[in-house]
Amino acid sequence: MTDSIASAPTLKGRKIAVVGVTSQVAEPVAKALAAENEVIGAARFRDPAAMERFEAAGVRCVAIDLATGDVANLPEDADIVLNFAVTKTNNWDVDLMANSGGLAWLMEHHRSAEAFVHCSTTGIYKPMGHHVFAEGDPLGDNHGVWPFLATYSIAKIAAEATARWAAQRFSLPTTIARLSVPYGDRGGWPAIHLEMMINGSEIPVHIDAPSVYHPIHEDDIIAMVPKLVAATGVPATVVNWGGDEAVSVEEWCAYLGELTGLSPVLAPTAETIDSVMIDLTRMHELIGHTTVPWRDGFRRMVEARHPELLTS
Numbered sequence: 375m376t377d378s379i380a381s382a383p384t385l386k387g388r389k390i391a392v393v394g395v396t397s398q399v400a401e402p403v404a405k406a407l408a409a410e411n412e413v414i415g416a417a418r419f420r421d422p423a424a425m426e427r428f429e430a431a432g433v434r435c436v437a438i439d440l441a442t443g444d445v446a447n448l449p450e451d452a453d454i455v456l457n458f459a460v461t462k463t464n465n466w467d468v469d470l471m472a473n474s475g476g477l478a479w480l481m482e483h484h485r486s487a488e489a490f491v492h493c494s495t496t497g498i499y500k501p502m503g504h505h506v507f508a509e510g511d512p513l514g515d516n517h518g519v520w521p522f523l524a525t526y527s528i529a530k531i532a533a534e535a536t537a538r539w540a541a542q543r544f545s546l547p548t549t550i551a552r553l554s555v556p557y558g559d560r561g562g563w564p565a566i567h568l569e570m571m572i573n574g575s576e577i578p579v580h581i582d583a584p585s586v587y588h589p590i591h592e593d594d595i596i597a598m599v600p601k602l603v604a605a606t607g608v609p610a611t612v613v614n615w616g617g618d619e620a621v622s623v624e625e626w627c628a629y630l631g632e633l634t635g636l637s638p639v640l641a642p643t644a645e646t647i648d649s650v651m652i653d654l655t656r657m658h659e660l661i662g663h664t665t666v667p668w669r670d671g672f673r674r675m676v677e678a679r680h681p682e683l684l685t686s
């Protein structure tokens with residue numbers, strides 16, 4: 375961590391690589407940073423229309439492929455690298471190689487950077503009911519219960535190990551930020567629940583009720599990125615990253631129902647992910663508090679995605 379970054383409350387005039395730029399989480403971050411920085415957005419860009427969207431917002435796009443270690447199009451002299459890329463193909467060979475091996479290629483390529491932020495997930499914690507997880511708590515196959523995300527938790531744990539190693543190997547100041555439930559106008563898990571309510575689909579919740587997480591609005595994600603950069607260190611800083619308010623799926627679906635008049639159909643089951651409540655002590659010390667109250671954020675999400683449904 376350099377003094378110039380540590381003392382900077384915002385990022386200005388920097389050369390910033392945003393990897394996985396087309397992801398739900400990274401897109402608003404990259405576009406916001408592009409207002410005052412040189413931002414290079416990287417992904418495979420299989421959809422050329424996505425490139426045009428980013429270029430229009432001032433983000434220079436480069437194609438990379440983390441599964442093959444092809445990161446040469448990224449500028450080696452980037453000051454700061456933010457990695458939001460993730461592969462969820464459900465193929466163990468691909469997902470271990472892309473999420474862990476690809477990160478190794480990326481951190482080696484950017485070993486001269488001032489700061490590297492790797493986005494992880496609270497989905498790496500071992501399922502333990504309503505335990506409140508601090509950063510040193512046990513890890514496990516949280517998402518393995520979902521057949522469509524069988525590789526996710528383990529590949530993300532493998533990626534954290536890579537990030538820890540590369541931070542030390544390359545003296546590359548790094549933050550590993552374990553994100554809870556991101557949401558906003560562009561979507562997220564609560565937006566999927568809204569769609570399920572519209573379709574009348576059953577929404578799985580854990581039998582060990584309620585199913586509690588820490589939804590975090592994209593405005594807070596954007597605001598906290600410079601602080602995650604400032605918090606980078608060697609060894610890597612590891613920090614939980616979620617909204618200040620712990621909210622259950624049951625609670626947020628009920629609120630979406632209040633806003634829209636729709637009725638959620640909850641289906642308690644053991645075949646879904648468990649609660650992941652997180653201890654935010656370290657987050658508050660390092661990067662502060664979130665500011666968007668969850669009810670305000672959810673209302674904005676409905677307004678943006680389905681204004682026709684709002685009843686009040």
Ligand SMILES: NC(=O)c1ccc[n+]([C@@H]2O[C@H](COP(=O)([O-])OP(=O)(O)OC[C@H]3O[C@@H](n4cnc5c(N)ncnc54)[C@H](OP(=O)(O)O)[C@@H]3O)[C@@H](O)[C@H]2O)c1
Pocket residue numbers: 393394395396397398399400416417418419420421438439440441442457458459460461472493494495496497530553554555556562563
């Ligand atoms: N969404 C959530 O609820 C959630 C919760 C907790 C943590 N997180 C974390 O937040 C980050 C972003 O998640 P997300 O859900 O927003 O991601 P996402 O929408 O699934 O997007 C994944 C990104 O990775 C890129 N990518 C995939 N395969 C790639 C490859 N082989 N080479 C290079 N880039 C590749 C994709 O771009 P192309 O397909 O164009 O290559 C895309 O930009 C991840 O680290 C994730 O683990 C997400």
